[in-house]
Amino acid sequence: MSHSALDKWQNIEKVVVVGLGVTGLSVVNYLQNLPQDLSIKVIDTRTQPPGQESLRSDVDFHSGSWRTDWLLDADLIVTNPGIALATPEIQQALAQGIQVVGDIELFAWAANAPVVAITGSNGKSTVTDLTGVLAKSVGLNVGVGGNIGVPALDLLADDVDLYVLELSSFQLETTSSLHLAAAAYLNLSEDHMDRYQGMEDYAAAKQRIFMHADKAIVNRDDRFTYPNNDIPTVSFGFDEQEFGVVWLEAQEYLAKQGQPLVAVEELSLVGRHNVANSLVALALLESVGVELTAVIPALKTYTGLTHRCQLVADNHGIKWINDSKATNLASTFAALSGLQLTGKLHLLVGGVGKGAxxxxxxxxxxxxxxxLYCFGQDGDEFMPLHASALRFETMEQAMADISTKVKQGDLVMLSPACASLDQFKNFMARGDEFTRLAHYYANQIE
Structure with a gap:
């Protein structure tokens, strides 16, 4: 552990972890492996929280309610992102001068390699994953996690050249000393209004990503994403400035300062939002000294996060896209906006519409x-939306019909705008079934 990290732990003996689950367990495991002899207590207000069976017997554990006496006796409280700082019990501890942090703050105390981080209302998981994949493609040891996949503290177990973190507004609320080589703020749209007093409150939480950043990556079309503090900015957008796009001989390219890097049609990712996501990943990598031309081959072949506008088959010029995670209208709308088609889009929609x-x-x-191919419990809700709409009982029946009609240049996309629970265990199972059928029918087409 570095001297600066040791300094942070001076005078801390009693730690209370609030909230178990994957993140809470990672905090407990991390604390137990520190050289300090810490007293660790865990509170979870749920009666049967996930992860309690993994706690060691020497950790005091309380479930089903708060233990204010534990909180007020602590030197440090490490709270789960799901617990709002406005919670009265947490406010009581803060009023007593007790330090309240999250797992990302503990990570910040210990990280000794460059860190880049991504926040925003939409797209941050794809940008985080893509940035990690591109960095690995040029031989860097990369730790990818945070709000996606691996908890940040678990990443500290390995020697890495670069950390890439997805950070939610909830995580940023309890983070105050994270030094970032670059911080990307993708966009801001209304979300989590049950947690925040309004958009200004939500926006302020996101702004915390810039507190100790060397550079800000911002969205030219969203002024909310610009830092309130005075740090260098690099922007992305859909014109020729900085990281943007250019047109050459009727073809669109990702570009930097007007210089083309790769043709949009050469990307495996589909959708306008993924053009922006790719630009952000390139901007982040350049900020830590990665040569952009070196990552272009990996960018071309990147197919996306599983179940999120993911290219799962491409045969005879027909692409099959799994966007099963589009369980609501906004997600499907985002997937369709800016789609560039050379042929026809065969769109599968339906499931449990949740009254939308x-x-x-x-x-x-x-x-x-x-x-339009409508299936599942609420498939009828989509029938009036387009003259082409056809009704099927199941996704499999719809795909069998599609397989007889697709031609070169066509795109087959599952972006259902509905939950999956009428016919599938979850959206992942629905996406897996789409992928299985896509492979089957793609191989049948001659």
């Missing part, structure tokens, strides 16, 4: 060369 009004999809559908 899908009529706002009609204009975007009418702007596309699309055939």
């Amino acid at each position: 009004d899908f009529s706002s999809l009609a204009p975007v559908l009418n702007s596309l060369n699309v055939a």
Whole structure:
């Protein structure tokens, strides 16, 4: 442990961890492996929280309610991102001058390699994963985690050249000393209003990513993403400035300062949002000294996070896209916005609609060369949206029909705008079944 990390732990003997689950367990395990002899207590207000069976017998554990006496006796409280700082019990501890942090703050005390981080309302998981994949493609040892995949503290167990973290607004609330080589703020849209007093409150939490950043990666089309403090900025967007796009001989390219890097049509990722996501990943990597031309081959072959606009088959010029994670209208709308088609889009929609009004999809559908395939419990809700709509009981029946119609240049996409629980265990199972069928039918087409 570095001297600066040791300094942070001076005078800390009693630690209370609030909230178990994957993150809470990673905190407990990390604390137990520190050289200090710490007294560790864990509180979870759920009666049967996940992970309690993994706690060692020497850890005091209380479930089902708060233990204010434990909190007020602590030197340090490490709280789960799911616990709002506004919670009265946490506020009582803060009023007593007790330090309250999250797992990312503990990570910040110990990390000794460069860190880049990504926040935003939408797209941050894809940017985080893509940045990690591209960095690994040029031989860097990379730790990828945070709000996606591996808890940040677990990443400290390995020697790495670069950390890539996805950070939620909840994690940023309890983080105050994270030094970042670059911080990307992708966008801001209304979310988590049950946790925040309003958009300004939510935006302020996101702004914390810039507190100790050397560089800000910002969205030219979203002024909320610009830092309030005075640090260098690099922007991304859909014009020719900085990280953007250029048109050459009727072809669109990702570009830096107007210089083309790779043609958009050479990317395996689909959708306008993924053009932006790719630009952010490139900007982040350049900020830590990675040569951009070296990562272009990996960028071309990157197919996306599983179940999120993921290319799962490409045969005879027909692409099959698994966007099963689109369990609501907004996600499907994002997937369809800016789709660039050379042929027809065969779109699969339906499942459990959760009472949503899908009529706002009609204009975007009418702007596309699309055939609509409606299935599942609430498939009828989509039938009035487009003249091409066909009704099926199951996704498999719909895909069997699609397989007889697709031609070179067509795109088959599952972006259902609905939950999956009428016919599948979860959206992952639905996406896996789509992928299985896509491979089957793609191989049948001659």
